[in-house]
Amino acid sequence: MxxxxxxxxxxxxxxxxxxxxxxxxxxxxxxxxxxxxxxxxxxxxxxxxxxxxxxxxVSESLLRRAYRELAQAFTRHYPRTTIAYSYKTNYLSAICAVLHREGAWAEVVSGFEYEIARKLGIDGSMIIFNGPCKKQEEISRAFCEGAVVNLDSFDELIMAGKTAETLGRTGRVGIRVNMQINYPAWDKFGFSYEQGEAFRACREIAKNKYLQLAGLHCHAGTFIIDLAIYRSLIDNLLTLAGKVREELGLEIEYLDIGGGFPSGNSLHSQLMPGSTIAPPIEQYADTICGIMNRRLRKFNNFPRLILEPGRFVVDxxxxxxxxxxxxxxxxxxxxxxxxxxxxxxxxxxxxxxxxxxxxxxxxxxxxxxxxxxxxxxxxxxxxxxxxxxxxxxxxxxxxxxxxxxxxxxxxxxxxxxxxxxxxxxxxxxxxxxxxxYEDVKGTETIPARLIKNAAAD
The missing domain is CATH 2.40.37.10 (Lyase, Ornithine Decarboxylase; Chain A, domain 1)
Incomplete structure (x- = not known):
């Protein structure tokens, strides 16, 4: 063949x-x-x-451009707007430093992130300390350095009061409020608005001579493209602020609405590209600030509006x-x-x-x-x-x-x-x-008996 x-x-x-x-x-x-x-x-x-x-x-020009777009949109509608950049989103020190040069405060959720901000020269008065797991020594440092601590639970409220008493000084605090305004609700954090926990927390703070209620905080979620969620959020915070003023005689200094503003990315669950379905940031500003400007006419003072963006700024x-x-x-x-x-x-x-x-x-x-x-x-x-x-x-x-x-x-x-x-x-x-290699393994130690055994083998 x-x-x-x-x-x-x-x-x-x-x-x-x-x-x-x-x-x-x-x-x-x-x-x-x-x-x-x-x-x-x-x-x-x-x-x-x-x-x-x-x-x-990292493109510095794109980073600065995103920050300025957000800042200009909100300050155009409500001049008393402050942006506190969410460190957890990306805590590379150079990124944080660029945003601080643009005028951003720091929003941190741990003692680790708090230390990053302080090492960058950020004054305590320009740090918002959030999160569900603050240690007593971290709260003590925040009070001593003039940071605002947004309390997340009644246990934390009690600890904050005792910490301030031990220091012999007044601690400025806010409370984080959770609301049933989206699905699933972000109710792991803070005090329930609908169940009356949020007002009860305000009342407990008002009774404590070592704590000063400075503000109300709510972060409803991430990648929020539904403007109705922000309408409900700011409306409820203003209602709570009004009740605090009328029943407790306290004027709220700031309303902190967190972040959640989307970037141009696309979720797997979205059929259309994210850039085509997310409203422009100007619409978020108009929605939120429009409600504030209308309702705050009944208040004696206009509180500071604090934003805690992350994704929109750095993505x-x-x-x-x-x-x-x-x-x-x-x-x-x-x-x-x-x-x-x-x-x-x-x-x-x-x-x-x-x-x-x-x-x-x-x-x-x-x-x-x-x-x-x-x-x-x-x-x-x-x-x-x-x-x-x-x-x-x-x-x-x-x-x-x-x-x-x-x-x-x-x-x-x-x-x-x-x-x-x-x-x-x-x-x-x-x-x-x-x-x-040393960066990853340098913190480890091996018991001598294991080194000996390993050599013998």
């Missing part, structure tokens, strides 16, 4: 899904698969070469660069790309459909791929069904709008964390260097 007459081995056919942006007589709208080679005028390949992959980038200023290390085909025919960043660096990928782009030249032919990370876990998926130009090993994928809750929740799982760069008008600053 000759070689030419031998049967070739059977190879299972693979059907690959290919999309075409412009084909046929009736051309469709061009698919958004633009090539991204530069950020802030800097080539991303040069950044990867010099600082390694993966890599976080869009940050990028994650990651390199393609492998391209695979699944049995179903779709392709999977493996990149060197995982959900350890992008934990919010579980909730958000992040925008991704390639540095490969744009093409009319694109493919739908799943983007998976470098972790040895099947659940390490950064995003499914992403349209990209035909991907090859070595391509650089840019994940956009990753500033909120990704760095602050990132972890050294399997890999140490990468460097973070701040980009400003062509200038590159390393605001957090790449982690080394």
């Amino acid at each position: 000759t070689d030419s007459s031998r049967k070739k081995p059977y190879v299972k056919p693979v059907i690959k899904k290919i999309s075409f942006a412009d084909t046929g007589q009736f051309k469709s709208t061009r698919l958004k698969t633009f090539s991204l080679k530069k950020i802030e005028g800097l080539f991303i390949r040069d950044l990867i070469r010099d600082y390694g992959s993966p890599l976080y980038l 869009e200023c940050m990028y994650l660069l990651t390199s393609v290390v492998a391209v695979k085909e699944k049995a179903q025919g779709n392709r999977v790309i493996i990149v060197d960043a995982g959900v350890n660096l992008l934990p919010s990928a579980a909730y958000y459909r992040y925008e991704m782009s390639s540095d490969r030249d744009s093409a009319e032919t694109v493919e739908e791929v799943d983007v998976c990370g470098a972790l040895c876990m099947q659940i390490d998926v950064l995003r499914k069904s992403v349209l990209l130009p035909l991907v090859q090993k070595g391509d650089i994928i840019t994940v956009s709008k990753v500033g909120a809750y990704n760095f602050s929740q990132s972890m050294q799982f399997i890999y140490p964390r990468p460097a973070v760069l701040l980009l400003n008008e062509g200038e590159i600053s390393v605001i957090r260097r790449k982690e080394l």
Whole structure:
């Protein structure tokens, strides 16, 4: 039998899904698969070469722009507006420092975050201390340094009173109020408005000679796109403030409505892109401040309006660069790309459909791929069904709008964390260097008996 007459081995056919942006007589709208080679005028390949992959980038200009958009929208309607940036969203010191230069106060939820603010030179009087788990020594420090402490429970109220008494000074406090105004309600925190707990807490504070009731606080949730929630929130806080004034004879100094303003990202549960369904920030300002301006005519003084934004301010200023290390085909025919960043660096990928782009030249032919990370876990998926130009090993994928809750929740799982760069008008600053072995393992100790046993083995 000759070689030419031998049967070739059977190879299972693979059907690959290919999309075409412009084909046929009736051309469709061009698919958004633009090539991204530069950020802030800097080539991303040069950044990867010099600082390694993966890599976080922060655009200072986008950060400042988002803050100013929010501040201008609210102060235009209500001049006595103060923005206290939510540290937990992203507590990189350089990001916090930029926002403080823009005029932001600090909103913190732990002694750790409080220390960050103080190390940055933020006066205690410009710190709002929230959270359900404040330690007595943290409350003591906050009182001594003039910070406002928003109390979260009756147990914390009692502890705050005893702490102030021990110090022999008056502690300025507010209370966090929870409301049944959205589903699911954020009722883990604070005192119930509907059950009367909030007013009872105000009354208990008024009876304590070591505590001064300064304000009312409510944070209703995250990524809130329903303006009706804010209408109910501010209306209820104003009603409570009026009751405190009439029955307790106290004027509220501030109303703190928390944050929850969305960014341009998209939740997995949303069919449409987030940027198309979230109202512009001007509408939030008009809704909230309009109610305040109407109802406050009955008050003697106009209280300070405090906002605690996080996501809206920092989400869009940050990028994650990651390199393609492998391209695979699944049995179903779709392709999977493996990149060197995982959900350890992008934990919010579980909730958000992040925008991704390639540095490969744009093409009319694109493919739908799943983007998976470098972790040895099947659940390490950064995003499914992403349209990209035909991907090859070595391509650089840019994940956009990753500033909120990704760095602050990132972890050294399997890999140490990468460097973070701040980009400003062509200038590159390393605001957090790449982690080394010692950064991760340096805090550990091994009992001598285990070292001996390990050596013997």
